[in-house]
Amino acid sequence: MAMEISRRTFIKGTAAAGVVLMSGAYLGCGNQNIPAQVRRGDVTYDVLIIGSGGAGMRAALAAAKDKNLKVAVMSKLMPTRSASTMAQGGMNGVTGVTDDKDSVESHTFDTIKGGDYLCDQDAVEYFAENAGKTIYEMDYMGYPYNRQKDGHFHQRKMGGSSHARASYFEDRAGHAMVHALFEQCLAHDVDFISECQMLEITMTDAGKLAGVVAMDMRSGDLIGIPAKTVLIATGGYGRAYWVRTSNPYSSTGDGIVAGMNAGIPFKDPEMVQFHPTGLSVNGVLLSESSRSEGALLVNKNGERFMARYAPEKMELATRDIVARAIATEIEEGRGIGEGLTAGVYLDFTKIPAERIHERLGQVADLSLRFAGVDITKAPVLISPTCHYSMGGLEMADFHTGATRVPGIFTAGEASCVSVHGANRLGANSLSEVLVFGKTAGEGAAAYAKEHRYEGSQDALTASCTKWKDTFDKVTSRPHMGNRTVPEIRDAMVDTMWFKAGVFRNGTQLEEAAKELRALEADYKNCFVGDSSHVYNTAFAQYVELGNMLQISHAIVQGAIARKESRGGHSRRDFPKRDDVNFLKHTLIFKKPDGSYAAEYQDVVITKYPPKERKY
Secondary structure (H helix, E strand, O other): OOEEOOOOOOOEEOOOOOOEOOOOOOOOOOOOOOOOEEEHHHHHHHEEEEEEOHHHHHHHHHHHOOOOOOEEOOOOHHHHHHHHOOOOOOEOOOOOOOOOOHHHHHHHHHHHHOOOOOHHHHHHHHHHHHHHHHHHHHHOOOOOOOOOOOOOEEEEEEOOOOOOOOEEEOOOOOOOOOHHHHHHHHHOOOOOEEEEEEEEEOHHHHEEEEEEEEEEEOOOOOEEEEEEEEEEEEOOHHHHHHOOOOOOOOOOOOOHHHHHOOOOOOOOOOOOEEEEEEEEEOOHHHHHHHHHHOEEEOOOOOOOHHHHHOOHHHHHHHHHHHHHHHHHHHHOOOOEHHHHHEEEEOOOOOOHHHHHHOOHHHHHHHHHHHHHHHOOOOEEEEEEEEEEEOEEEOOEEOOEOOOOOOOEEEEEEEEOOOOOOOOOOOHHHHHHHHHHHHHHHHHHHHHHHOOOOOOOOOHHHHHHHHHHHHHHHHHHOOOOOEEEEEHHHHHHHHHHHOOOOOOOOOOHHHHHHHHHHHHHHHOOOOOOOOOOOOOOHHHHHHHHHHHHHHHHHHHHHHHHHOOOOOOOEHHHHHHHHHHHHHHHHEEEEOOOOEEEEEEEEEEEOOOOOOOOOOO
């Protein structure tokens, strides 16, 4: 097929004019009968970032400091609709403002202890040293922090932290962060390629990075975008647990799968965090800042039951401990309600109403909209919800964000540094995306300046053509008893929630692996049912389902092999932590034949030897 060369539609940043929409030649746009085209991107990017959340945009801002580099952020959404906007609680960092007894060493230890000693301690030390600096950087960019009367940041104590070190804006911390970064990226001439779904990272036969193949959702065209470096910042994969998750529809693990297919291992996939306080009715998150501000957890008997599980920290114990405590209360008959909507109460009524409206406005709004509860007057029913992935693509060098594949970098929830280990502390995620988004952006920029483009337009064309053939094949497939994408997806999320969820055991995990293999076989012949090209969300969901099946398989394989309980990974058949055999990271590789292989990597220990974790 002849190559079609056209200007790519993008949002381009200019310091003077703000947002400028550059309209490109969209072949097929507006007429669904025109076949999708294979196109070539008109720019070879020095740094092409996939994902427009906090990590992606902080990386773009760091890379764009060099005005000689072409930097772009590609997103399947609009830039300000990323999962980062849903983060509520704040960003941890030692500033010396609210608590002059806090220290970098204390933040380091809290993080390592919270991660149940699976954290790489050199990375945590680097993170804690730089987290406070990022808070001041965001202040300089215009982040609207809640402040004390003297004008300094107000900071609150989050679960597992020994000091109040979380700076925040109300309970909309991520929303404010994304918008502040977006404004800065526009001012620094970063290109935004929006509503463009990455399909793969293309490598040449010689193993060199060629670029990215993506589908332009507005036309259905397949585009090969050449790039010297690609930085994966696509976030997590909570939609694999769709039964109950706080994640948006976009969190389908796309970047992790693309990285695995390019040769990067999935590190610690079994370490999935279940946030303790999702609305029981639908899993929507009520921020940990709720408990930081004084909300209490109460069972049907009126008990503050956390005294049984974490008598010192109570409601502000780590997320894994609180989530298991809530699940146990429900299992043992002290919850309220039945089935998936059973829960316990989160009681805000002892918090002054004016403070709720000042600091927890979004929590109040979500409770009222989805559960019909005014939290200033009555408690709301909550239960654990899938929230965060401690695992991700292996970051081989946290000083640069580099992976083991030359030219590919990673940051944010799609990556595993590993700072969070087996359990992330509340308010460490936004700090992490800022710290390591910046280093990854700088690392990718440095690599791009030192290397010429070694890819191949032929490789990109071949990959585009392959994906066009896939599109034509799966969207024209007749419905002859084969399962649909939604049917397979619903079976997958049931398997993951009920057999690889808050509590796990070997028998259920083996059943999950068997069920996932059967679903992968069904997926190969599934029914998609929409052959149009303009905004074909059916095909987009087909691609995302394939990614989630691969993610789910890696989670289950890692969980089967880890015969212990640590942080977010809780096996009832192996209830104790086993530092002798499992003080190590899981690495899951995707092999060329489609099978998976596991390796292990030692945890980096510096000056904090593992000991029993008590709260």
